[in-house]
Structures are given as structure tokens and as C-alpha cells.
Amino acid sequence: MGYLHGTKRGPRSNNLSFFVLGIPVREAPPAHLWANKQVAILSCTPTAFPLPQKRQGERNQTSPNNVGLNLRPAPPRVLATDHIVGANKGWNPGINYTLWANNQTFYVGDLISFRYQKTQYNVFEVNQTGYDSCTTEGAVGNWSSGKDFIPLNESKRYYFICGNGQCFNGMKVSVVVHPLPSPTASPAASHSSNSSNAAGLVILPRGITGFRTLVVALASIWFGSGWV
Known part of the structure; x- marks a missing residue:
């Protein structure tokens, strides 16, 4: 979880430079947070989230950063007697x-x-x-x-x-x-097969799929001194 390392008053303004996870953030907090002497602590924890089924298919076709693997079982081989x-x-x-x-x-x-x-x-x-x-x-x-x-x-x-x-x-x-017997599938078996086919295509990302910034707490900051 991210936490606030410290704040520092700018040399020519009332803006503060504050740090989240050791990374300087140049933008000043909103005015109402100044008034209440509060600032949001941000978490930059990466969160992977699954894409919808159709979106996965689209990414597989257009994005070079994804690899599609077909995990559907191969049909059984028919051997001659x-x-x-x-x-x-x-x-x-x-x-x-x-x-x-x-x-x-x-x-x-x-x-x-x-x-x-x-x-x-x-x-x-x-x-x-x-x-x-x-x-x-x-x-x-x-x-x-x-x-x-x-x-x-x-x-x-x-x-x-x-x-x-x-x-x-x-x-x-x-x-x-x-003649060779044709395979017959019941409706339940057909539905199961369709579900297996839908889940058979897996998108493997080569990088982190996404980040989600979460506001996790508010902290009181007294900026009478240079650092908290």
C-alpha cells in the first residue's frame, strides 16, 4: 500500500510538493483539502482485472502484446482396424x-x-x-x-x-x-462443449494489464514546518 513520505513547501508559492511511494507529485491538492489541512493518500498497487469475453477476442486480434493459446482438446484420432x-x-x-x-x-x-x-x-x-x-x-x-x-x-x-x-x-x-458412425451430442453435452470452446481461448498478457489507483485514507497534515 502506498503512503505519504512527506510534503515540502514550494519556494515561491503556497503549493506543496508531496511524495507518494517516493515519487514526487507536482500538482497541488484540491482547495477544500487545503482548508481542512487534509490530503488524500494514494495507493498505486497494480491490480490485474479480466477483460470481458468479447474484448479478449478483440485484443487477441489487434494487440501485439497478447498471445492467444487454444487450449481446446484435440479431437480423438480414428485408427483403422x-x-x-x-x-x-x-x-x-x-x-x-x-x-x-x-x-x-x-x-x-x-x-x-x-x-x-x-x-x-x-x-x-x-x-x-x-x-x-x-x-x-x-x-x-x-x-x-x-x-x-x-x-x-x-x-x-x-x-x-x-x-x-x-x-x-x-x-x-x-x-x-x-459408414463411420457420426458423433451425436445431447443438448447438455452440446452446451458444455460450447462453454468449453468459449473458455478454450486464453489471452496471456506480456505486461501488467492495468493499474487501479485507490484512495485508501485521509491524513491530517500540519504544514507549519517543512516536513511532516
């Missing part, structure tokens, strides 16, 4: 791949992968007719590396078969790919 056909049994004859597919949920962006002996088997993507008849006519893709990763980029039904005759021995699989 690799569905290995047949799991640990791989791509081989005599396996019920319909049962395997029914236990999976495929979304756009996932992968379906085939693991097999590349010298014995292969993979063809066909249409429903090719799938039902075990023919590769009109195939839209084929793979033979023994470890194939096929992206599922569309929301539709895919058909895969082995093209060397093993389709008749069960080496065929059909999967349905679903």
Missing part, C-alpha cells in the same frame, strides 16, 4: 469364412488382410456373380503376395475369392462395410 481373414487360421481351404465375417464389424477406412502361402493361393475381388459362381471374370482386383492388405474405402458389400479353384473348397468371403 486390420481384419485378418480367418484370424490365426489364415486364408486356407475348409474354413467357414462366413462365420468369421459375421463376428466382425467393418467400417470405411478399415483394412482386410489375407495371409497365405503365395505359391498355392491368391485373392481376387469380384462381384456377386463371380462370388456365387466362383469365377474371376470381371474381377476388379487381384493379389498374390501372401500377405495382402486391402483398404475398404467404400460403404458397400465386398466379395473375395481364391482364383485357383479353391473357391469351391470354401476360400471365399463376403463382408459388409459400414
Whole structure:
């Protein structure tokens, strides 16, 4: 808190030079304070005060002394799932791949992968007719590396078969790919999200945001002598 160090009469006038926190103040106190022999003691304690929300946004855009930090959490990253056909049994004859597919949920962006002996088997993507008849006519893709990763980029039904005759021995699989689920938010959750977004932008001042001068007391001064 500031306090009055002292007063001193000017050489050619009735004005006094007085000091607050050791800083000389040249202006004379008001006349009614002279009459009552009183003067206000001033406090120069710095006081930081928050700006209104809109004003903060404006300062962030126009003032070079402020830095805006976006503290909103980033959206979660969506990872693709690799569905290995047949799991640990791989791509081989005599396996019920319909049962395997029914236990999976495929979304756009996932992968379906085939693991097999590349010298014995292969993979063809066909249409429903090719799938039902075990023919590769009109195939839209084929793979033979023994470890194939096929992206599922569309929301539709895919058909895969082995093209060397093993389709008749069960080496065929059909999967349905679903679109990615859209996030749904309740009104309360939406309101909470809006509040979080509003509070997510924080203005960090590089200097003191402001000062507030407060009148904290009145003191009686007898100026019959040079210093109080």
C-alpha cells in the first residue's frame, strides 16, 4: 500500500510538493483539502482485472502484446482396424469364412488382410456373380503376395475369392462395410462443449494489464514546518 513520505513547501508559492511511494507529485491538492489541512493518500498497487469475453477476442486480434493459446482438446484420432481373414487360421481351404465375417464389424477406412502361402493361393475381388459362381471374370482386383492388405474405402458389400479353384473348397468371403458412425451430442453435452470452446481461448498478457489507483485514507497534515 502506498503512503505519504512527506510534503515540502514550494519556494515561491503556497503549493506543496508531496511524495507518494517516493515519487514526487507536482500538482497541488484540491482547495477544500487545503482548508481542512487534509490530503488524500494514494495507493498505486497494480491490480490485474479480466477483460470481458468479447474484448479478449478483440485484443487477441489487434494487440501485439497478447498471445492467444487454444487450449481446446484435440479431437480423438480414428485408427483403422486390420481384419485378418480367418484370424490365426489364415486364408486356407475348409474354413467357414462366413462365420468369421459375421463376428466382425467393418467400417470405411478399415483394412482386410489375407495371409497365405503365395505359391498355392491368391485373392481376387469380384462381384456377386463371380462370388456365387466362383469365377474371376470381371474381377476388379487381384493379389498374390501372401500377405495382402486391402483398404475398404467404400460403404458397400465386398466379395473375395481364391482364383485357383479353391473357391469351391470354401476360400471365399463376403463382408459388409459400414459408414463411420457420426458423433451425436445431447443438448447438455452440446452446451458444455460450447462453454468449453468459449473458455478454450486464453489471452496471456506480456505486461501488467492495468493499474487501479485507490484512495485508501485521509491524513491530517500540519504544514507549519517543512516536513511532516
